[in-house]
Amino acid sequence: MTSTGLPGYAGYLYAHFKRESAEGEQIYFALSDGNDPLRFTDLNNGRPVLSSTLGERGVRDPHLVRSPAGDRFYLVATDLRLYTSLDWDRHQRWGSRSIMVWESPDLVNWSDGRLVEVAPPEAGNTWAPEAVWDPEQDAYLVHWSSTLYDNAEHAGDSYNRIMYATTRDFREFSEPRIWIDRGWQTIDATVIDHDGVYYRFLKDERSRDGTAPYGKSIFSETSTSLTAADWRPLTEGIGLGAIIRGEGPLVYKSNTENKWYLWIDEFTPDRRYVPFETTDLAGGQWTPSTDHQLPPDPCHGVVLPVTTEEYDRLRSAWS
Template sequence: MTTYAGYLYVHFKRESANGEQIYFALSDGNDPLHFTDLNGGQPVLYSALGERGVRDPHVVRSPDGQRFYLVATDLRLYDSLDWDRHQRNGSRSIMIWESPDLVNWGEGRLVDVAPPEAGNAWAPEAVWDPDQDAYLVHWSSTLYDDAEHTGQSYNRIMCATTRDFREFSEPRVWIDRGWQTIDATVIEHDGVYYRFLKDERGRSSDVPLGKSIFCEAATSLTAADWKPVAEGIGLGAITQGEGPLVYKSSTEDKWYLWIDEFTPDRRYVPFETTELASGRWTPCETHHLPPDPCHGAVLPLTADEYNRLASRAARPPAGPTQGTNR
């Protein structure tokens, strides 16, 4: 069993000249709730491809532990807050970087994953699926019935498989509730997968838990039916939520769920539980996150990985690099 000695938080920041790029934050030793940005609070990776900005990064370790893959949304709102354009005719690609050690990253590449009927590809994540001997990569897409992407539609969760993050299977719908769902994330425990998503519908008397996080569970990533676990997670402590990220403590049977309240005054709020299956989450009493923490992922680190990041501070290139298209 791998022994871990700390955590890496991979994230972006709110819209600004350099906000929608990739930032790294390191935990205070093995403390799972206290993080400080590396590299002097400057981006570690830049994108100059596609929309020239990246959001919602997610990082996954290969099953053999020899490689890391980072995927992110190809989107830059600092240049355009036209949400309708981004959903109807936005990027259908995701940005991908690879690294052998979390410090040295290869040139980023833009890879098409969503089908032509999709208007966007948001919040990609990757999870290794031993049943398929491949990574399941999932993201949100709005699908349209016509080539011009007119009319009304809604985001659903798409997925595809890959073994190398270069060639992907044909995309398919993974989650379709008949209404807007975005920001899916998955964690496995004792043979059960727990899937957290955002109900993106506007809140109303008919949809009292809109704009909040719900959870469901299954014993396979490809299961047809997922059992409901909890809805409206965190409401009361927060007014709304999106961008959930979830990870397990490296030292005890405890899990942490961060939910982005996405208000002008507050972003990520951490919650904890000792029983994933219960669906009960309690706000954490103390925590320290980097300034303006946005949708990302937390990865447990070995002592070598932690020390390498701490000593080198994940030094980035001098500025944006062009990267490659596929």
């Protein structure tokens, strides 16, 4: 499915988690104000619509993908709960190697969540999974961030690379492979396609200094193939100036005009997602959006265009 989407879109669903709290690291849904791409209100009275009781018993960074036929949805998320442990060293050396998966025919009725191991034994973590349909492979390409270690003890230094595996049913996955390895920390990749070109956004996780002037911010690159080795750099340091740092990018196209929106999580105590927009995706220049209403504490997630029937069903189920 391309970023132009299906006809008849009537709004947007924002799936996300919230900051660390007793209920925070679970799945929340927010619905747009009709076809307004920047005004959202949490559903279910601001409480989770899906919760994990498996693995780490918390989920972060949810991502939704619609099947090519449009008749099924898959939601994947990080198996992680920081509310009970802020031990970052443990989470990156001996964190979960699985992702949480839910599936639904209609965005309202969801299967029981299941843990699916996707990362190899040498991985220390499996963060921010996303799925995108790859017509070249006739399968979903599921990608995530992992630290990789060259010893069974997971000792020594490592850094996050972006891994991927393919699947057609989100139950059986191919052997994982490295998708992005810059030789330094990269996390939070997301992809959108338009006019036969893929646009990939991800976080430079390095500390910002003379060797990494755009550390802790978002950069983008393009390719005509998801698995190509020659992704072309497009823009670095997206949003800096309007925000001081950024992660967890999400990107989607307007349902009504030739415009795209990119949300970047500033991850400060006072502010989370900040939306940006452009009418020229290939130009790589993003302007802060001036009129928006996001739910309280909007963390790393995904915005999915929905049809009139889906919009009404979501509103009826959880308004």
